Amino acid sequence: MIKVENVYFTYPNGVEALRGVTVRIEDGEFVTIMGENGAGKTTLVKHFNGLLKPTRGRVEVDGIDTRDASVAELSRKVGLVFQNSDHQLFSETVEEEIAFGLRNFGFDAPTISKRVEWALNLLDLVEYRKSSPFMLSGGERKRLALASVLAWDPKIIVLDEPTIGQDYQQKVKLREFITQLNAQKRTVIVVTHDVEFVAECRPRVILMSHGEVVADGPAPRILTDYDTMTKVSLLPPQVTQIFLRLSDLNLPSNIIDIYEAKQLLSARICKAGSK
Amino acid sequence: MRVFEGLKFKRASTPIHKLDPRVKFFVSCIIFITAILFNELLPLLILFFAQLPLILIARVHREWMQSLKGASIFAVMIFIMNLIVGYTSPTFGYTISYSLAMAIRFLVLVASFSCFFLTTSPDDLGLALEQSHIPYEFCFAFTTAVRFVPVLANEAQTIVDAQRSRGLELEKGNFIKRVRNYIPILIPLIVGAIRRSLELAEAMESRAFGAKKTRTSLYSLRMKSIDYFVVIITLALFLLAVYIRMAVAIPRIEI
Numbered sequence: 155m156i157k158v159e160n161v162y163f164t165y166p167n168g169v170e171a172l173r174g175v176t177v178r179i180e181d182g183e184f185v186t187i188m189g190e191n192g193a194g195k196t197t198l199v200k201h202f203n204g205l206l207k208p209t210r211g212r213v214e215v216d217g218i219d220t221r222d223a224s225v226a227e228l229s230r231k232v233g234l235v236f237q238n239s240d241h242q243l244f245s246e247t248v249e250e251e252i253a254f255g256l257r258n259f260g261f262d263a264p265t266i267s268k269r270v271e272w273a274l275n276l277l278d279l280v281e282y283r284k285s286s287p288f289m290l291s292g293g294e295r296k297r298l299a300l301a302s303v304l305a306w307d308p309k310i311i312v313l314d315e316p317t318i319g320q321d322y323q324q325k326v327k328l329r330e331f332i333t334q335l336n337a338q339k340r341t342v343i344v345v346t347h348d349v350e351f352v353a354e355c356r357p358r359v360i361l362m363s364h365g366e367v368v369a370d371g372p373a374p375r376i377l378t379d380y381d382t383m384t385k386v387s388l389l390p391p392q393v394t395q396i397f398l399r400l401s402d403l404n405l406p407s408n409i410i411d412i413y414e415a416k417q418l419l420s421a422r423i424c425k426a427g428s429k
Numbered sequence: 430m431r432v433f434e435g436l437k438f439k440r441a442s443t444p445i446h447k448l449d450p451r452v453k454f455f456v457s458c459i460i461f462i463t464a465i466l467f468n469e470l471l472p473l474l475i476l477f478f479a480q481l482p483l484i485l486i487a488r489v490h491r492e493w494m495q496s497l498k499g500a501s502i503f504a505v506m507i508f509i510m511n512l513i514v515g516y517t518s519p520t521f522g523y524t525i526s527y528s529l530a531m532a533i534r535f536l537v538l539v540a541s542f543s544c545f546f547l548t549t550s551p552d553d554l555g556l557a558l559e560q561s562h563i564p565y566e567f568c569f570a571f572t573t574a575v576r577f578v579p580v581l582a583n584e585a586q587t588i589v590d591a592q593r594s595r596g597l598e599l600e601k602g603n604f605i606k607r608v609r610n611y612i613p614i615l616i617p618l619i620v621g622a623i624r625r626s627l628e629l630a631e632a633m634e635s636r637a638f639g640a641k642k643t644r645t646s647l648y649s650l651r652m653k654s655i656d657y658f659v660v661i662i663t664l665a666l667f668l669l670a671v672y673i674r675m676a677v678a679i680p681r682i683e684i
Binding site for chain 1 (some may be wrong): 584585587588590591592593594595596597598613616617620621670
């Protein structure tokens with residue numbers, strides 16, 4: 155469980171990135187954090203594994219104040235996957251890259267090779283095991299970055315902008331993957347701008363703006379709140395926009411799912427046709 | 430990363446900022462040469478403190494202090510090295526004073542060049558180089574390097590964060606281990622810098638870099654009377670320093 159209590163954070167250069175954030179994330183939850191550029195999303199998740207310590211207020215992970223634990227201790231529980239995988243890949247082979255975290259956390263050799271095997275399979279990287287990480291494509295590098303964190307099986311997984319630069323098929327895979335992780339009782343936190351992606355995942359949504367939480371609730375409620383969404387420089391999903399514009403036809407305005415929309419519309423058309 | 434903080438230029442219009450960059454560079458170089466002329470504590474201390482008024486006029490004292498703080502660890506190392514090597518001297522007191530002088534000499538160099546970089550915009554610097562008839566490719570390479578220092582510092586911080594999130598503890602282990610701990614930081618940083626430079630080259634070529642042999646600039650630097658004045662004063666002080674070096678016995682401070 156992550157407890158963020160009235161956290162303020164100011165960077166050394168004087169930029170106040172968080173201004174009184176209070177959030178509670180329970181075990182096994184699936185949460186996305188959205189908001190405009192510079193809203194403080196990344197700053198917030200960097201507090202979850204202690205990379206940043208609050209200037210004021212407190213952050214607790216499983217009851218431990220992040221100020222009392224090292225980044226390494228916290229990272230064992232909270233696996234943070236950075237936005238740009240190029241900022242972390244350095245090893246000679248894909249296998250080595252995945253083993254890096256495991257070595258740092260002091261796993262023994264048999265466990266390391268078992269976990270590496272598991273992570274390679276999980277993210278479909280087996281054929282590249284002996285390749286250099288720098289030879290992989292953008293999408294593969296992103297998957298490798300993810301594998302290298304999942305390998306030590308953190309209880310809480312934080313993904314910063316995982317959908318950037320991914321084609322549709324990769325996004326579908328990613329969504330299935332995240333849902334699967336969440337089904338295995340892991341807490342998943344995703345920082346993203348990708349409204350359509352969030353609409354398909356239906357998580358809890360936390361909206362941030364100028365270092366504050368401006369809305370927090372289930373995806374169907376938050377994503378269809380046109381005013382709040384536009385305030386943080388986001389637009390509701392396209393299907394919601396259509397339904398919002400068709401509001402004089404007496405259609406519901408809280409639709410974020412294409413399948414649901416299709417059901418509703420075809421029922422309506424059938425009814426109109428039978429008259 | 431603190432050392433870089435002290436090299437970041439911030440736009441301001443104090444008399445020091447307005448000086449011709451060539452003049453400022455000249456002054457910094459003269460301070461550099463003067464510092465090398467002397468290895469006694471007293472003149473080096475004077476040289477160090479003589480820069481304070483300039484820093485205060487330019488209102489960059491905070492950034493300046495920061496770069497000195499960053500450099501102080503090296504100054505301490507220089508002090509200790511000189512102490513260990515124990516310059517062939519009659520007394521231990523003299524060794525200390527000599528080692529201290531060497532540390533101060535280093536700080537004088539950092540201080541003067543920090544002052545130069547803090548008060549000279551990279552654009553002015555590029556212009557100064559160009560007008561000194563240095564080929565434009567070299568000027569461009571130099572200004573780009575200066576321009577990318579903060580970008581790289583930023584990127585280094587992100588990489589450190591990413592690797593710490595994977596359980597890397599930079600401060601752990603003996604000396605060799607600690608040095609090795611930096612490999613996961615340096616490789617992504619270097620690879621990133623190379624990639625960036627290739628991209629930059631492509632972007633420049635697509636904007637017709639080097640299409641014409643002769644370039645004109647929108648702005649050009651012109652020496653004003655204050656600039657000449659500063660050059661003359663600096664030269665006079667330098668000649669005085671050379672005279673003192675050759676003809677005056679400098680009092681030794683022994684600790």
